[in-house]
Each structure stands twice: as C-alpha cells, then as structure tokens.
Amino acid sequence: MQNMEELYQLIAARKQTPKKGSYTDYLFTEGIDKILKKVGEESTEVIVAAKNPGDDELVYETADLFYHVLVLLVERGVSFDQIKAELAKREGKMSSFKDRPEIKNL
Ligand SMILES: N=c1c2ncn([C@@H]3O[C@H](COP(=O)(O)OP(=O)(O)OP(=O)(O)O)[C@@H](O)[C@H]3O)c2ncn1[C@@H]1O[C@H](COP(=O)(O)O)[C@@H](O)[C@H]1O
Structure with a gap:
C-alpha cells in the first residue's frame, strides 16, 4: 500500500x-511546462469523469491528478510537510460560510 x-x-x-x-x-526532464500541462x-x-455515472473513471483520474500534482510539488521544491502544515492549520476551524451571505446569494 x-x-x-x-x-x-x-x-x-x-x-x-x-x-x-x-x-x-521523463516529466522532470521535460520540465515545468510539461508537468503543468499534465x-x-x-x-x-477528473471533471469529465465526475459528470459521468459510476466511480471507476473518477477514482482512476483522481489518482492520475494526485500523482501529477505531487510531481509538480517536487519540481517546485515544495515539501510534503508544507502541505501537511497548511492542512493542519485548517483543522477544526469553524467555517466562515455563515458570515458570508454573498456566497449564498450567488
Ligand atoms: N502514480 C503514478 C502514475 N499515475 C499516472 N502515471 C503515468 O502518467 C501517465 C498518464 O497517462 P497519459 O496517457 O495522460 O500520458 P502519456 O500519453 O503516457 O504521456 P504524455 O502525455 O505525458 O506524453 C501514464 O504514462 C501513467 O503511467 C504514473 N506514473 C507513476 N506513478 C507512480 O510513480 C511511481 C514511480 O514511477 P516511475 O518513475 O515511472 O517508475 C510508480 O511506482 C507509481 O507508484
């Protein structure tokens, strides 16, 4: 696993x-533009798969996207710990959705 x-x-x-x-x-050799294109x-x-019925395609494409985003982070020198730290900062935070009526009125 x-x-x-x-x-x-x-x-x-x-x-x-x-x-x-x-x-x-191959992706690292091609460089940032290729990675961004991917x-x-x-x-x-992922968007197209999410619109189609069934989960298999969505799961497959999401795994592809996750992999390519990780390649991008490595290429840009952003550590996995930085992402974890950002997510941890958000943990348990109350959503400010209720305080922002403009979102509901869109
Ligand atoms: N998770 C992945 C992963 N997800 C997707 N891909 C590759 O991403 C490519 C996406 O397919 P596409 O049809 O969009 O792209 P393509 O036509 O092959 O190539 P281009 O469009 O980029 O020219 C496929 O070649 C997949 O093999 C991945 N390649 C590798 N990994 C993981 O990375 C590890 C290291 O991989 P290697 O470095 O290749 O040994 C592997 O053990 C896997 O765990």
Whole structure:
C-alpha cells in the first residue's frame, strides 16, 4: 500500500537519482511546462469523469491528478510537510460560510 507521502518521497527520490525509462524522470526532464500541462489535462479528466455515472473513471483520474500534482510539488521544491502544515492549520476551524451571505446569494 502506498500513501500520498510515500509516493511524494518516491517521486523526490526519482528527482534526486533519475531512473532511466521512468515516467517520473521523463516529466522532470521535460520540465515545468510539461508537468503543468499534465496537471491541467488530468484536472479536466477528473471533471469529465465526475459528470459521468459510476466511480471507476473518477477514482482512476483522481489518482492520475494526485500523482501529477505531487510531481509538480517536487519540481517546485515544495515539501510534503508544507502541505501537511497548511492542512493542519485548517483543522477544526469553524467555517466562515455563515458570515458570508454573498456566497449564498450567488
Ligand atoms: N502514480 C503514478 C502514475 N499515475 C499516472 N502515471 C503515468 O502518467 C501517465 C498518464 O497517462 P497519459 O496517457 O495522460 O500520458 P502519456 O500519453 O503516457 O504521456 P504524455 O502525455 O505525458 O506524453 C501514464 O504514462 C501513467 O503511467 C504514473 N506514473 C507513476 N506513478 C507512480 O510513480 C511511481 C514511480 O514511477 P516511475 O518513475 O515511472 O517508475 C510508480 O511506482 C507509481 O507508484
């Protein structure tokens, strides 16, 4: 079983020690524009999958998107701990939705 953090570490290791024939290495070699294009493509595929019936396609495309976002974070030098810290800051925070009537009125 591979969790998100383990996958991040594997991708970071690929950047540190490139492995010939690896898709991750291919993305790093192509560079940031290619990685961003893939994140865009995979995001669109998630949206389309979410509109279609059944979960399989949505699960598959979401996994693709997560992987490519992790590649992007490694490429940009953002650590997984930074993401965890940001999520932790939000934990247990009350939603300010009720205080913002403009959202309900959209
Ligand atoms: N989670 C993934 C993962 N998700 C998607 N992909 C690849 O992402 C690509 C997306 O498919 P597309 O059809 O959109 O892209 P493509 O036509 O293959 O290529 P391009 O469009 O990028 O030119 C596929 O080639 C998938 O294999 C992934 N490749 C690798 N991983 C993980 O990363 C680990 C390291 O991978 P390697 O570096 O390749 O060994 C693997 O063990 C996996 O756990």
